Amino acid sequence: MTTEDHVISGRDVSRETMARLVRYEELLRKWNPAINLVARSTIKSIWERHFRDSIQVFDLAPESATSWADLGSGGGFPGMVAAILAAEERPHQHVTLVESDQRKAAFLATVARETGVSATVISKRIEDVEPLGVDILSARALAPLTQLLEYAHRHLASGGVALFPKGAAWREEVQVALESWRFSYENKASVTDPAATVLTIGGISRV
Numbered sequence: 472m473t474t475e476d477h478v479i480s481g482r483d484v485s486r487e488t489m490a491r492l493v494r495y496e497e498l499l500r501k502w503n504p505a506i507n508l509v510a511r512s513t514i515k516s517i518w519e520r521h522f523r524d525s526i527q528v529f530d531l532a533p534e535s536a537t538s539w540a541d542l543g544s545g546g547g548f549p550g551m552v553a554a555i556l557a558a559e560e561r562p563h564q565h566v567t568l569v570e571s572d573q574r575k576a577a578f579l580a581t582v583a584r585e586t587g588v589s590a591t592v593i594s595k596r597i598e599d600v601e602p603l604g605v606d607i608l609s610a611r612a613l614a615p616l617t618q619l620l621e622y623a624h625r626h627l628a629s630g631g632v633a634l635f636p637k638g639a640a641w642r643e644e645v646q647v648a649l650e651s652w653r654f655s656y657e658n659k660a661s662v663t664d665p666a667a668t669v670l671t672i673g674g675i676s677r678v
């Protein structure tokens with residue numbers, strides 16, 4: 472992993488975005504021992520496992536969309552990284568982070584403030600949040616696809632898309648989800664793990 476010349480595993484970012492990500496990394500390292508934002512085994516590879524992994528989700532999202540919700544954000548992946556990139560690259564795109572754990576939500580609010588990014592943090596259970604009506608919905612490592620589609624159905628505007636990073640078993644998850652939901656999907660191999668994928672899902676309705 473190199474962060475020289477503002478390149479993160481082959482992805483250019485601006486000097487300002489790089490500075491924000493560096494500040495985010497500092498906060499993550501500081502808060503992680505107390506509140507377990509990411510698995511300790513992954514802390515040495517934050518830039519690849521968390522930042523680059525999240526940037527690929529940002530790069531798959533429609534550029535013209537104005538509203539994005541990230542569910543079960545935890546330490547902010549992919550939603551806080553999306554908010555940081557959007558601040559420079561898509562200033563019209565506002566990100567809302569939903570995280571029920573109060574300490575993690577406090578961390579997310581701190582990152583937004585310290586990096587000067589205008590993300591909204593909602594510290595509630597997803598099920599208790601009024602329908603958000605967003606254009607883009609994301610969630611990483613939150614729930615099986617069938618459950619994620621329930622959340623997406625509730626919180627996406629019509630015509631919106633869901634972006635879900637998924638592990639090697641994604642095909643099975645799609646097959647199971649098709650028993651309860653109709654949807655269209657595209658899969659894009661993950662840039663950080665060739666066995667994993669990012670699913671882009673639209674047209675969600677109940678079977």
Ligand SMILES: C[S@@+](CC[C@H](N)C(=O)[O-])C[C@H]1O[C@@H](n2cnc3c(N)ncnc32)[C@H](O)[C@@H]1O
Binds near residue numbers: 569570597611613
């Ligand atoms: C395994 S972590 C993944 C965090 C982050 N998305 C990532 O990939 O690093 C799941 C997160 O979702 C949150 N969460 C789980 N169920 C939730 C719910 N029903 N409403 C809101 N947040 C929830 C947990 O508190 C936790 O921070």
